[in-house]
Amino acid sequence: xxxxxxxxxxxxxxxxxxxxxxxxxxxxxxxxxxxxxxxxxxxxxxxxxxxxxxxxxxxxxxxxxxxxxxxxxxxxxxxxxxxxxxxxxxxxxxxxxxxxxxxxxxxxxxxxxxxxxxxxxxxxxxxxxxxxxxxxxxxxxxxxxxxxxxxxxxxxxxxxxxxxxxxxxxxxxxxxxxxxxxxxxxxxxxxxxxxxxxxxxxxxxxxxxxxxxxxxxxxxxxxxxxxxxxxxxxxxxxxxxxxxxxxxxxxxxxxxxxxxxxxxxxxxxxxxxxxxxxxxxxxxxxxxxxxxxxxxxxxxxxxxxxxxxxxxxxxxxxxxxxxxxxxxxxxxxxxxxxxxxxxxx
Amino acid sequence: xxxxxxxxxxxxxxxxxxxxxxxxxxxxxxxxxxxxxxxxxxxxxxxxxxxxxxxxxxxxxxxxxxxxxxxxxxxxxxxxxxxxxxxxxxxxxxxxxxxxxxxxxxxxxxxxxxxxxxxxxxxxxxxxxxxxxxxxxxxxxxxxxxxxxxxxxxxxxxxxxxxxxxxxxxxxxxxxxxxxxxxxxxxxxxxxxxxxxxxxxxxxxxxxxxxxxxxxxxxxxxxxxxxxxxxxxxxxxxxxxxxxxxxxxxxxxxxxxxxxxxxxxxxxxxxxxxxxxxxxxxxxxxxxxxxxxxxxxxxxxxxxxxxxxxxxxxxxxxxxxxxxxxxxxxxxxxxxxxxxxxxxx
Numbered sequence: 088x089x090x091x092x093x094x095x096x097x098x099x100x101x102x103x104x105x106x107x108x109x110x111x112x113x114x115x116x117x118x119x120x121x122x123x124x125x126x127x128x129x130x131x132x133x134x135x136x137x138x139x140x141x142x143x144x145x146x147x148x149x150x151x152x153x154x155x156x157x158x159x160x161x162x163x164x165x166x167x168x169x170x171x172x173x174x175x176x177x178x179x180x181x182x183x184x185x186x187x188x189x190x191x192x193x194x195x196x197x198x199x200x201x202x203x204x205x206x207x208x209x210x211x212x213x214x215x216x217x218x219x220x221x222x223x224x225x226x227x228x229x230x231x232x233x234x235x236x237x238x239x240x241x242x243x244x245x246x247x248x249x250x251x252x253x254x255x256x257x258x259x260x261x262x263x264x265x266x267x268x269x270x271x272x273x274x275x276x277x278x279x280x281x282x283x284x285x286x287x288x289x290x291x292x293x294x295x296x297x298x299x300x301x302x303x304x305x306x307x308x309x310x311x312x313x314x315x316x317x318x319x320x321x322x323x324x325x326x327x328x329x330x331x332x333x334x335x336x337x338x339x340x341x342x343x344x345x346x347x348x349x350x351x352x353x354x355x356x357x358x359x360x361x362x363x364x365x366x367x368x369x370x371x372x373x374x375x376x377x378x379x380x381x382x383x384x385x386x387x388x389x390x391x392x393x394x395x396x397x398x399x400x401x402x403x404x405x406x407x408x409x410x411x412x413x414x415x416x417x418x419x420x421x422x423x424x425x426x427x428x429x430x431x432x
Numbered sequence: 433x434x435x436x437x438x439x440x441x442x443x444x445x446x447x448x449x450x451x452x453x454x455x456x457x458x459x460x461x462x463x464x465x466x467x468x469x470x471x472x473x474x475x476x477x478x479x480x481x482x483x484x485x486x487x488x489x490x491x492x493x494x495x496x497x498x499x500x501x502x503x504x505x506x507x508x509x510x511x512x513x514x515x516x517x518x519x520x521x522x523x524x525x526x527x528x529x530x531x532x533x534x535x536x537x538x539x540x541x542x543x544x545x546x547x548x549x550x551x552x553x554x555x556x557x558x559x560x561x562x563x564x565x566x567x568x569x570x571x572x573x574x575x576x577x578x579x580x581x582x583x584x585x586x587x588x589x590x591x592x593x594x595x596x597x598x599x600x601x602x603x604x605x606x607x608x609x610x611x612x613x614x615x616x617x618x619x620x621x622x623x624x625x626x627x628x629x630x631x632x633x634x635x636x637x638x639x640x641x642x643x644x645x646x647x648x649x650x651x652x653x654x655x656x657x658x659x660x661x662x663x664x665x666x667x668x669x670x671x672x673x674x675x676x677x678x679x680x681x682x683x684x685x686x687x688x689x690x691x692x693x694x695x696x697x698x699x700x701x702x703x704x705x706x707x708x709x710x711x712x713x714x715x716x717x718x719x720x721x722x723x724x725x726x727x728x729x730x731x732x733x734x735x736x737x738x739x740x741x742x743x744x745x746x747x748x749x750x751x752x753x754x755x756x757x758x759x760x761x762x763x764x765x766x767x768x769x770x771x772x773x774x775x776x777x
Contacts, residue, residue, distance in 0.1 A: 106723075106724070106725050107722070107723070267731075269643075270617070270719065270724075271643070272615070272617060272641040272642065272643060273641050275723050278719075278720070278723055278724045278728075279723050279724065282724055282725050282728050283725055286725050286727070286728070291729075292728070292729065293728075293729045293730065293731050294719060294720065294724055294728050294729070294730045294731075295719075295730070295731050295732075296617040296618050296642070296674065296675070296719060296732075297617065297641070297642050297643040298614075298616070298617060298642040298643070298674055298675025298678060299674055299675070299731065299732075299733065299736075300678070301675075301677045301678030301681060301736065302674070302677050302678075302733065302736035302737070303731075305677065305736075329641070329643055329644055329647070330641070330643025330644070330646075332646045332647050332650065333643060333645070333646030333647075333678060333682055336646060336681065336682055336685045337678055337681055337682075339685075340681045340684075340685065374615065374623075374639060374640075374641055375623070375639065377452070378451075378452070378620050378623055378624050379451070379615075379623045379624065379627055379639055380451050380627050380628055380631050382631070383623075383627050383631070383637070383638075383639050384636075384637065384638045384639070385638065385639045385640070386612075386638050386639075386640050386644065386648075387640075387641075387644075388644065388647065391644075391646065391647035391650075392647070
């Protein structure tokens with residue numbers, strides 16, 4: 088939803104300007120795309136993977152050599168450290184495009200392979216979202232209010248989204264759903280992006296500040312919480328937008344089921360537990376803006392880690408993994424059961 | 433700290449403009465003061481009580497009749513529904529100034545009584561803050577990081593504050609203290625006001641978004657949480673700025689001691705439990721500002737209620753009441769043991 092390729096040109100929707108302005112930016116080159124990812128103009132764990140693959144395809148089409156292609160891949164791979172989809176997509180492009188038998192296959196062959204693989208990455212993400220949504224929708228009952236944090240919607244993927252996709256599928260199946268949208272400080276992806284998406288989907292919603300969900304839960308107003316993920320460790324712990332972990336603790340305290348919805352491309356089997364997921368720290372200015380004292384020290388981690396034990400279930404495209412199974416270490420078997428093509432690291 | 437009476441003129445510091453601008457406003461009349469309270473130019477449960485008393489004294493000095501005085505009192509009393517200090521201070525002024533034996537005492541007598549009582553309200557608040565700080569400082573050890581929410585500092589009282597007063601007393605006793613300051617959406621009293629106070633007190637601090645405290649607790653970075661209160665029920669449940677309750681749940685989950693620091697003027701013995709405390713809901717614009725969709729529905733409660741069972745202790749000027757005693761219903765006996773002069777309702 089936030090990325091299109093048209094007549095050989097790659098365009099991305101500037102997500103920092105929504106909902107006030109819909110501006111599409113030309114993503115002419117991998118460095119340009121890397122800077123858009125860094126600035127969160129392009130964001131959402133699945134989408135930045137798709138965007139990186141598309142940018143690599145574009146650069147191969149422009150006639151990049153294999154060495155240039157590899158350099159561009161490394162640049163993109165480093166744009167954001169937490170979401171694993173980016174790294175997985177870049178590695179997958181490298182694996183698909185690597186010249187066979189050590190011989191350079193020529194620029195045309197590289198371009199063809201890169202474009203075909205990027206298209207598969209895109210199409211698979213669309214299909215993964217649809218499957219997640221179908222599997223997750225049954226966890227929402229008619230007439231319920233649920234809560235979501237940050238934006239795990241169409242803007243964060245090539246398809247209909249992950250957590251928001253689940254809510255959308257429930258809505259489209261005829262259930263009356265109301266969504267509490269956490270505004271998600273500091274960058275307000277909930278108040279800006281999720282609200283904008285729900286508005287266009289005509290799904291009723293109410294924006295709340297991040298610090299209000301607790302009292303809503305205490306008053307029994309929230310029947311389920313649905314979030315996305317930026318990286319899922321082998322044991323089911325997962326990193327997601329800062330503020331996810333406290334919601335999970337509050338959900339446990341109040342007996343509210345808490346779900347993480349994500350594609351298998353977000354699972355990183357190389358990482359045993361959440362403690363090992365690198366957490367990106369971003370600029371103090373994002374928090375301080377124009378209201379804090381100029382010299383104020385700020386701590387601004389972009390993500391936090393939620394342990395698997397606080398989940399009711401993890402909703403993956405390949406299947407729903409319940410807490411009991413997560414805690415028995417069964418996530419990895421589900422993921423390796425039917426993995427998408429994944430590259431070596 | 434946010435209110436001065438000089439040469440018969442009453443001035444308040446506009447807290448909505450801090451820390452960027454220090455602007456003092458003339459509070460000429462009770463309606464003016466009521467509107468300042470409503471707009472949060474004057475805020476903080478203890479301070480709005482003191483401010484209302486001062487405004488009533490000024491209006492008596494200006495020659496108000498007893499009937500006019502009573503009308504002004506009722507207007508002020510209704511300015512904010514949650515903080516009980518406002519109602520208690522207004523009632524106290526009415527009780528102190530009521531003509532003896534049903535006979536009107538004349539405007540001069542009214543002015544004298546009103547000024548004397550307002551001065552006592554002010555001086556008592558200063559003293560209450562100092563006693564709270566002294567009792568609370570022992571709960572902070574040398575080298576610890578603590579967290580506070582909203583602003584329960586000098587700006588919120590006539591004295592050195594409640595929760596921030598405790599931190600200040602620990603700092604002044606030579607302990608090295610570091611403070612995590614919750615920014616406190618939607619109106620950012622933490623990032624704007626508490627940060628500004630700590631800056632001027634030279635107490636090291638770090639601003640965090642409200643949704644970051646959970647992961648700090650998980651990583652063992654917070655050793656205690658200190659907050660103020662807007663109204664305390666007879667059983668120890670208390671209302672405070674929205675976002676206090678989720679912090680208390682997170683503190684319990686992580687074994688972090690959670691303290692409420694407040695003067696006895698914040699205790700409302702007429703209310704049995706927190707469920708009965710009226711919660712003010714404020715304008716959607718405070719949350720939506722310029723980033724949410726124009727028509728977005730918003731829920732914006734100004735306060736939430738924290739049950740006494742989540743407290744380690746309540747730090748009052750009259751003494752520290754531990755959780756076990758709170759749960760045995762001993763708060764009311766401590767408060768009635770040594771109450772300040774309190775008016776009938």
